[in-house]
Amino acid sequence: DLIFPHHENEIAQSECATAKPFARYWIHNGFVNIRAEKMSKSLGNVLTIRDLLGRISPCAFKLFLLGTHYRAPVDFTEDALTSAMAAEDRFRNVLDEVQRVRGIQGPKADLSRVDPLPLFDQIREAEQEFMDAMDDDFHTPRALAALFNLTRGINVALRDADSATERSLVHAVAMAGETLRKLGSVLGGLFDGVEDEADYVRTRKITVGDRLGISDTVAVEVTRAQADLQITEQAFEVAREQVCAAVASGQSLPMDAIETVVRYRAQCRETKDWATADAIRAWLTNLGVVVDDTGDGVRWHVKAARMKTHQP
Numbered sequence: 001d002l003i004f005p006h007h008e009n010e011i012a013q014s015e016c017a018t019a020k021p022f023a024r025y026w027i028h029n030g031f032v033n034i035r036a037e038k039m040s041k042s043l044g045n046v047l048t049i050r051d052l053l054g055r056i057s058p059c060a061f062k063l064f065l066l067g068t069h070y071r072a073p074v075d076f077t078e079d080a081l082t083s084a085m086a087a088e089d090r091f092r093n094v095l096d097e098v099q100r101v102r103g104i105q106g107p108k109a110d111l112s113r114v115d116p117l118p119l120f121d122q123i124r125e126a127e128q129e130f131m132d133a134m135d136d137d138f139h140t141p142r143a144l145a146a147l148f149n150l151t152r153g154i155n156v157a158l159r160d161a162d163s164a165t166e167r168s169l170v171h172a173v174a175m176a177g178e179t180l181r182k183l184g185s186v187l188g189g190l191f192d193g194v195e196d197e198a199d200y201v202r203t204r205k206i207t208v209g210d211r212l213g214i215s216d217t218v219a220v221e222v223t224r225a226q227a228d229l230q231i232t233e234q235a236f237e238v239a240r241e242q243v244c245a246a247v248a249s250g251q252s253l254p255m256d257a258i259e260t261v262v263r264y265r266a267q268c269r270e271t272k273d274w275a276t277a278d279a280i281r282a283w284l285t286n287l288g289v290v291v292d293d294t295g296d297g298v299r300w301h302v303k304a305a306r307m308k309t310h311q312p
Contacts, residue, residue, distance in 0.1 A: 002028070027138060029065075030073040039076070047076065056081060060088040062188055066140040087148075089303050091180070094151050095191060096301065097158050098177030101170055119172040122153035123179050130183045140187065150180055236264040243287070253302060258289055262300050265291070269298075 007026070014022045032039040039045055052061055064084035068074050126146045133142035154176045160169060184190035239260035246254050261280060268277040281291050288303045 027070050029070045030068075032074045032076060034076050036075065056085055057088060059091075059190060060084045062190055063087045063144070066144055066187055066190075069141055070138055085303075087144075090151060091147070091184075091191065093301065094154050094158070095177060095180065098154065098173055098180075100299075101158060102174045102177075117157075117168065117172045119153050119157045119169075119176055122150060123172075123176050126150035126153075127179060127183065130186075134186065143183075143187065147180060147183060150176060150183075154180070231260055231264040231267060233264075235260060239264075247287070253287065253289070255302075258284070258287075258300075258302070262289075262291060262298065266298050269293075 007028075011022045011026075034045045034047065037043065037045065039047065049061070056064075060081070061084070064080060065074065067080075067084065067087075126149060129146040129149070130143050133139045133146060136142065154173060157169060157173050157176070181191050185192070239257040242254050242257040243261065246252065246257075261284065265277050265280040265284075268274075268280070284291055284300075289300060290303055291298060291300045
């Protein structure tokens, strides 16, 4: 399929269209297989990127492709896509937590304690392993493994960051998050705009006693008048109907409506209406909305694997 002059024609067309050199290096990936069968127009099993992005986010799609070495065939299966979406969830969750922890205030960092922190060693190891992997014939599965190892180190550190008595641990967590983003940028901007991609994920924090349920640790615009509003049962029903309508039509989950539902659930917990709160949480879970009740409030996010709505 790819004998002369296939590639030469691609280069000629691109350079004529852009008036720029096509690329300094051209890495050609292996064939794409659909359920162990080669993808081709003649077999009628072609999947376009546009089709896939109607089901998964760009980040998950990149993770799916990068999980296979470019010289090997890419096996497209539902399990592979599910794994890629789960991987995106892991990365997004840890980056969301890093962003939250960076807002923790505490005494000035004791720099004498910084170097011995295990997370700093893990940062250096991840950077070296990532570079070695990319130098090893663009070995992206190995490079991703380095990112996952760093993610595990960040998660361990995050368990202690909330109760840290000084800033060194928080500083380490922030540096690890920046390293994760920096290395991910090498792989096609893997984590670009994590906080901004509301169509794919939205995280909010609900602080106990805050009727609106939005913490200062999350960037959001809200008027002072709205901050005093309490979610009525009628507002909750309207929001629930909006979510159900989106599910029925196959549209993306309406984040504002989900936020209203989560806020109403928080109010139910405050009034000790546990049955209603549990029922709402079970419904949200079925939609792919993860609700975490923590010691300092409630946080929620939409799993990447459920960005497109499904019937509850």
